[in-house]
Structure formats: C-alpha cells, structure tokens
Amino acid sequence: MLTIKNLHASVEQKNILNGLNLSIKQGEVHAIMGPNGAGKSTLGYVLSGRDGYQVTDGEVDFQGNNLLELDVEQRARHGLFLAFQYPVEIPGVSNMELMKESVNAVRQHRAETPLTAAEFLKKAKAACQQVQLPLEFLKRGINEGFSGGEKKRNEIMQMILLEPSLCILDESDSGLDVDALQIVANGVNSQRDGKRSFIVITHYQRLLDFIEPDFVHILANGKIVKTGDAALAKQIEKEGYAFLGLDNSAEASA
Amino acid sequence: MTEQIDQALSRTYDAGFISDIESETFAAELNEDVIRRISAMKNEPDWMLEWRLRAYQNWLTMTEPEWAHVHYPKINYQAISYYSAPKSMKDKPKSLDEVDPELLRVYEKLGIPLYEQEMLAGVAVDVVFDSVSVVTTFREKLQEAGVIFCPISEAIQTYPELVKKYLGSVVPRSDNYFAALNSAVFTDGSFVYIPKGVRCPMELSTYFRINEQNTGQFERTLIIADEGSFVSYLEGCTAPQRDENQLHAAVVELIAMDDAQIKYSTVQNWYPGDEHGKGGIYNFVTKRALCHTNAKVSWTQVETGSAITWKYPSCILKGDNSVGEFYSVALTRGRQQADTGTKMIHLGKNTKSTIIAKGISAGHSNNTYRGLVHMGPKADGARNFTQCDSLLIGDLCGAHTFPYIESRNPSAKVEHEATTSKVGDDQLFLCQQRGLDAEKAVSMIVNGFCKAVFKELPMEFAVEAGKLLEISLEGSVG
Ligand SMILES: Nc1ncnc2c1ncn2[C@@H]1O[C@H](COP(=O)(O)OP(=O)(O)O)[C@@H](O)[C@H]1O
Ligand SMILES: [Mg+2]
Numbered sequence: 001m002l003t004i005k006n007l008h009a010s011v012e013q014k015n016i017l018n019g020l021n022l023s024i025k026q027g028e029v030h031a032i033m034g035p036n037g038a039g040k041s042t043l044g045y046v047l048s049g050r051d052g053y054q055v056t057d058g059e060v061d062f063q064g065n066n067l068l069e070l071d072v073e074q075r076a077r078h079g080l081f082l083a084f085q086y087p088v089e090i091p092g093v094s095n096m097e098l099m100k101e102s103v104n105a106v107r108q109h110r111a112e113t114p115l116t117a118a119e120f121l122k123k124a125k126a127a128c129q130q131v132q133l134p135l136e137f138l139k140r141g142i143n144e145g146f147s148g149g150e151k152k153r154n155e156i157m158q159m160i161l162l163e164p165s166l167c168i169l170d171e172s173d174s175g176l177d178v179d180a181l182q183i184v185a186n187g188v189n190s191q192r193d194g195k196r197s198f199i200v201i202t203h204y205q206r207l208l209d210f211i212e213p214d215f216v217h218i219l220a221n222g223k224i225v226k227t228g229d230a231a232l233a234k235q236i237e238k239e240g241y242a243f244l245g246l247d248n249s250a251e252a253s254a
Numbered sequence: 255m256t257e258q259i260d261q262a263l264s265r266t267y268d269a270g271f272i273s274d275i276e277s278e279t280f281a282a283e284l285n286e287d288v289i290r291r292i293s294a295m296k297n298e299p300d301w302m303l304e305w306r307l308r309a310y311q312n313w314l315t316m317t318e319p320e321w322a323h324v325h326y327p328k329i330n331y332q333a334i335s336y337y338s339a340p341k342s343m344k345d346k347p348k349s350l351d352e353v354d355p356e357l358l359r360v361y362e363k364l365g366i367p368l369y370e371q372e373m374l375a376g377v378a379v380d381v382v383f384d385s386v387s388v389v390t391t392f393r394e395k396l397q398e399a400g401v402i403f404c405p406i407s408e409a410i411q412t413y414p415e416l417v418k419k420y421l422g423s424v425v426p427r428s429d430n431y432f433a434a435l436n437s438a439v440f441t442d443g444s445f446v447y448i449p450k451g452v453r454c455p456m457e458l459s460t461y462f463r464i465n466e467q468n469t470g471q472f473e474r475t476l477i478i479a480d481e482g483s484f485v486s487y488l489e490g491c492t493a494p495q496r497d498e499n500q501l502h503a504a505v506v507e508l509i510a511m512d513d514a515q516i517k518y519s520t521v522q523n524w525y526p527g528d529e530h531g532k533g534g535i536y537n538f539v540t541k542r543a544l545c546h547t548n549a550k551v552s553w554t555q556v557e558t559g560s561a562i563t564w565k566y567p568s569c570i571l572k573g574d575n576s577v578g579e580f581y582s583v584a585l586t587r588g589r590q591q592a593d594t595g596t597k598m599i600h601l602g603k604n605t606k607s608t609i610i611a612k613g614i615s616a617g618h619s620n621n622t623y624r625g626l627v628h629m630g631p632k633a634d635g636a637r638n639f640t641q642c643d644s645l646l647i648g649d650l651c652g653a654h655t656f657p658y659i660e661s662r663n664p665s666a667k668v669e670h671e672a673t674t675s676k677v678g679d680d681q682l683f684l685c686q687q688r689g690l691d692a693e694k695a696v697s698m699i700v701n702g703f704c705k706a707v708f709k710e711l712p713m714e715f716a717v718e719a720g721k722l723l724e725i726s727l728e729g730s731v732g
Contacts, residue, residue, distance in 0.1 A: 048687050051679060072686040082687050088680040092702030098688060101698065105689035141702065142684075158688065 001026050001197045002047075002067075002166055007058035008222075009046045016042045018222035019058070024166070027194040031208055032201045033233060034219035035241050040201045041085055043219070044168045048082045049075050063165065076102075077109035079165030083155035083172050085201075090142040095154065098142055099124060099161050106162055127160040131187045148175040156187040167191070168199045173207040185210030205237035218244060279338040279469065284331050286310065289438055292337050296407045296441075299414060305427070309437030312428040319431055322593040323622040323654055324562050326499070326536065334501055336439045338469045392456065399455050401485075402447040406474050409445035416447060420478055424507040424544045424570070432503040432538040432564075436472045440505070443473035448483040448514075457712055459488040470501040477507070479514035479549075486517040486712055499527075499536055499561060506541040510549035512573065517552045518543075519711050520567075521719055523726075524559035529617070531589030534561025541565060547573030547602070554710045556719040557584040557594060558726040566624065568597035571605035571636075578607040581707040583719070585700075585726055586619030586651070595625035595656075600633040600666065609640040612704050615651035616727070622654040629666035636666040644674040645703050647696065697724040 002024040009017040016039045024030055034040055045053045047060065049072040060067040067075060090098070103123075104114040115123070128135055131153040143151050152172050159167055172184055188198065188211050200211060208216070208230055216233045218226040218241070225244060226232065235243070280288060289310055293303040318329070396403050402413065410417050427437040444460045462473060479485055502524060510516050518541075527534025537560035543551040553567035569578030580596035598607035613621040627638045644653035659668050677699050685695030701708070701720055708716045 050683050050687075072683065073689050073691050076687050076689040084684070088678065088684050090681050090684070090699055090702055092705040093698050094702075097698065097702075098685065098690075101690050101694060102688035105691075105694075109689070162688070 003061040005059045008056040010054050020223045024197050028214045029198040031213035031216045032219050038219045039222045044082050044170045077106050081159050081164035081167045083169045085170040087143045087151040089144050094139050096138040127157045131157045132183050149180040166197050170201045205233040208233050280335050282333050282335045306438050309427040309434050313434035316431045324591040324593050334470045400449040406443045406445040424542045425505050425540050433505050433540040436503050436505045440472045440474040443475045446477040448479045448485045450480045451482045454485040457486050461490045473504045475506040478509045479516050481511045482513040484515045488519040490521045501536050504539045508543035510545045510551050512547045515550045520555040522557045526559050526590050527561040529588045537563045539565040541567035543569045545571050545576035548575045550577040552579040554581040563592040565594050570599045572601045574602040575604045580609045581710040582611045583704045583707045585614040586621045587616040590619040593622040595623045597626040599628045600636040601630045604635045607638045611642045613644045615653050616647035618650050620652040624656045626658040629661040629663045631662045633663045634665050638668045640670045642672045646676045697727045
C-alpha cells in the first residue's frame, strides 16, 4: 500500500523529517506517537502534497505510484485522505457542496458515473449518522462555528463518504471527551474492512484502546525511532518518552 | 499557491467574439449636429431633441470626475461614434421570427437563447444591440396585464406624457458628467411601466451588447412602478474583445410610487480587457431610484466585467417607511479596476436600508467599495445596516473601503461592519486534499463568500451568476 524510504523533508529551510522509513500493507492500522514538534503533522502534509513542504530526499510508493510526483488532488483521488489536526473553516461553502464535488471527482477518477443528488444525499446521511452529526451539518458552512469535537467528527464523516484506501488521521482524538472519542473510534472502525489502511497519529494511548493498532511507531527527531505493538503505547503512557533517551529540544520548541 | 494564482488571470473572455453584422454607424465625433442626427434617426419629437441639446450644453460646462479610485488615460470624446445600428433594423422586426438570424446567433453564442428565454423561462426580453433595441419579447402578454415594456425610443413616441414626466426626474440632466453625456446622446434602452396594483406577471430583462468598433453605448432605462405594483427586472451585458477601450455610460432611473416594489438585478460582464490591461469597457453608470411612501427598491448586482467600473446604484428614500437595498458582488482580476457602491439617502421617517457588498480581487486588480449613508433631518427612526466584505486572491491586488456616513438626525441609526480576508492556502489545501482541482476550489470558496448576495438574485439568474463567477475565475490558479 505505502512504502516510505529515507524520507527527508523541510519546511521553510528547516529540516523536519530526517530519513523516515515506514511500510504499510493493505488493511493495517499504524499508530504514530511522538513528542510535540516531532514532525507527525509534517509527515501527513508531505504525504498529501501540501505546498511549502519540500521533500529533499527519499521515495514514497503508494499503490505502485510514485506518490511524490502527483498533485495534491491526484493523491486524494488515488485514495489518500488526511483528517486534519486543525480543520479550517470555509464560510458559505456547505459540507454538502464540497463533498458532492469531492465524491464525484474521486468517482470520475475511478471511471465511475457521478452520483445523482439523491444518491449522494443518501450516502451523506448515512455518514452523518455514523458519527452522530445532525443532518443540518451537511448544510452548514464547512467547519463554520463547529465546536472542536464537531470538527473532528466532521472530518471522519468526510472520510467515510470518500471511501479512501489510505486514511491519515492527525490527532483526530485531541480535545475530545470520552463519548466523542468513542464516536470517532467507531467511525474509524466501521471503515476497517481488511483492505483500507490507516495511519493514526495520536498523543494518547487511550484512542488505541478503541482503535486497535497493528503497529505502534514512535516518531522523534524526524524519524521512526522505535516500532512495537499496542504495549509500546501503554509504556509511553506510563513513562513518557524519557526511556527512549531522546533529546527533548523538539518538544521544548513546539 | 500565490504564484499559481498570479499566473492566473490570462484566460480568454467567452463573450469576446466579434459579429459580422452590417451596420450603419456614425463617424466618430461629438457636436450638436450628431445629437440632431441621433434624434432624427429615432424620429423624435422636438421636445426630446431640445432636452438632449440642453443636456449637451450642460455637459460642455462640466469636467470629468476624478475622485474615484481608478486610473485611465483621458478619454477623447471626439473619437467615439455615438450611433451604430444593424442595417437589417431599418424595418424593425415585430417578433423573433423576423430578427436577422445572425443576430439571434450572437445571442445563442452568448448563452442567451432568445427563443428559449421566450418559450421556457417565461422571461420577457428586450435586446439592445449597439445603439438600438432589436426585439422585445412577450409584449402582448404583458399588455394584457397593462404592463408596458418596450424600447425607450418607442416609448418616446407612444407614451410621451410618461416619458416627459419622469425622464430626468431622478437623475437630472446635469447630475454628473457621464449622466449629462448620456442625456445628450442616449440611443436606446428599456422603458417599463407597471400600472397601479399590478404584479408584473413575469421577469423582465434586457440584454445589452456592444458590437461595433469605436462605438460607445449610452443606454437609458426608465422604470415606473405605479402604486402598489411589483416588478423584477434584470439586465445583462457583454461586449466583444477589442484592443481599444470602449465607453459605456448608461443612466437608469427607477420610480417606485407608494407601496410599490422594484427589484433590479444586473449581471455585468462587459469585456474586461486583457491581462496587461489592454482594451476593455469603461463602465461609467448612474443608477438611482426614488422611493415613495412604503416603497421598496432592491439593487442586486454581479459585476465581473469591464476594465473600469464606476457605478453607485442608489436609493432616495423620500417616502416614510420606504426601504432601499443594495446587494453587490464585484469581482476584479487582471488589471481591472472597480469603484462601486451605493448611496442611501434617507429623507422620510422610519426609512430602512441594507447594504451588503462583497468585493473579490485577484491578479493586479483594484476593487473599491464606496458608499454613502445619509440620514436627513426628518428621517426619524431611520436605520441602515452596512456590511462590506473583501476577499483577496493573491498578493498583488488591492481592496479598499470608503464608507461615508452623514447623520443629521440623532434618532437615526447606522451600523457598519467590514471584513477583509484572503482565500487561504489552508482552505485551498483542504479542498484539494478532498480531490478538487485548484480552480474549482477557488471558485467554490468565492461562491461561498458571495452567497448572501446570490440568494437575492432571481432564481435562474443566481445560477447564471454563479457560473459567471466560475468562468471569470477560470485560470485564476495555475
Ligand atoms: N509552516 C511551518 N513553518 C515553520 N515551521 C513549521 C511549519 N510547520 C511545522 N513547522 C515546524 O516543524 C516541526 C514539526 O511540526 P509538526 O509536524 O506540526 O509536529 P507534530 O505534529 O509532531 O507536533 C515543529 O518544530 C514546527 O514548529
Ligand atoms: Mg501535529
């Protein structure tokens, strides 16, 4: 599904990723943890192709494509989805408008016919119900006046609608109470079908109680410094990152 | 992203084709003789010619206004032709079937299929090509309701009493430089009269097209809504792509009698010039409404075209409880300059006005909102709400807001809100991450920004306006 080799990336001339390696197979869930400022969000942006995130070295293969050669929207249409850590507002543009365009852009890429308004609405309603968002959220401006938790659930709603093959969730759990956390986790779990893969970026072990990862990686100083299973997350919860013997300057600067 | 956006604005203008239609065009010059000839072409009565000549005398004593935030070389008024008409108009067609098929094709190309508008949409259309009105549809049906909808040149002949009484009653001949010029040389335009208590049974619309080279278009529109009546009117405008600038100086006067309502919508897509600022229409327009007791006038405008736009559709809220509204979207790109806004003159008691102006600037363009809210000494309890929002696309464009407030009445209230925002890289990235290309993303964000105005347009035109924005923004990201 995804193979990252020796990835180096910088933002505004500052090196953030320094030789990151990661390999994800179909259907796997990989959790990425790490101190603030380690480069977790940067990894998500680099993979999705955001402007200003310069790849200086390395290779990324996504389902047989050279990911780094594709435009942002092409990556999306190929099935790469990023749930944002800080979802942005777009006043006056409803969720529905954006998602209808999105879904049909993806379908066109897959040589499928566009959904009719009715077909789309049906899917959109189901997606809203899955994350317990009232249907009126489809009509509201994107993230306009949404609470923190509503924004995160809305990201998952969009993910469900787009049926991506690789989902990158950037701290979809931060700022959520336990109930909301459960809703988000259920939404994600509902999409685990053995084919779809996930990168779950989180600070907290508790999310992984709900979304069981196949692997847990620690990202620090721009690379994966340790890989394990769910037990690694538990250890970090207890002991912090200290046992890894990292230099903590990254955390201090974040 | 900004870089991509800047490459932007080089797309071609869809309505820019030139039609090969045989025309009768006056030589470029301006003097009394030209005015006499225009008047003669139109078979005008003497009083009309007199009126024009007096306007011309006024104009000669006036100077071109320079206060607007726009820059352009001096216009040589002697280098413009003031009259051009398709030859085939000599025997004026009575219905669409008699219209020169070449002309009909022009409108097809513009996406204004006249037949369809007539058949399906149930919209009555008046079409003004260069200096003449070529066809007005649905006239019989409107006549049944007592509604008069015809070229103003015809109204001058057929309804001289109405024209005499109201022409220049809202925008006097000497109101301003361009209005005076228009009063002297106007060639055609639409005339509407809605009788007492009548709700006009359909949308009325006029399409203006400048085709001929070096011609100016000076149309004049006069709408009178008698007591308790209602009318919704839409004008659309386009022009071919030409290297030289062309002048369009129109005057629109609306009279809303007691309890009457007029909704006036404009979708303006004159040729804006190329990306270096070569060519394009100078759109210098005076639009004003007079509102009597309990009357309401709404101006809604979507301005995407013209090299320079200078227009301030205004309401004189003379009658008590009268209402004025102004909803505007002005989009500038390339080297376009727009200085537009409104004047709400509150004279009567409890008069209300709402101003919602959305300016979008891209490329090297400049977009200015200029608005005046005047509360007269007798305007007890008058209210105004103004909201001006500017949206910037890229770093090289400008947005400016000049709100003027004059309050002579302590009980009057004026509220003003203004925002400036940029189409954010993060917003574009979100849309693209969801699979939209950059162009679609920008147009979606801009459409969202304009939503409050689009919802004021008549349904079928709201769609048109949305599409127009989308087309205008095409190429605005790389
Ligand atoms: N746009 C940016 N400009 C400058 N520095 C940035 C930018 N984005 C991220 N960084 C820096 O890159 C480092 C990694 O950030 P980030 O990927 O957001 O970390 P994490 O998500 O792991 O907390 C931080 O030091 C952060 O300050
Ligand atoms: Mg982060």
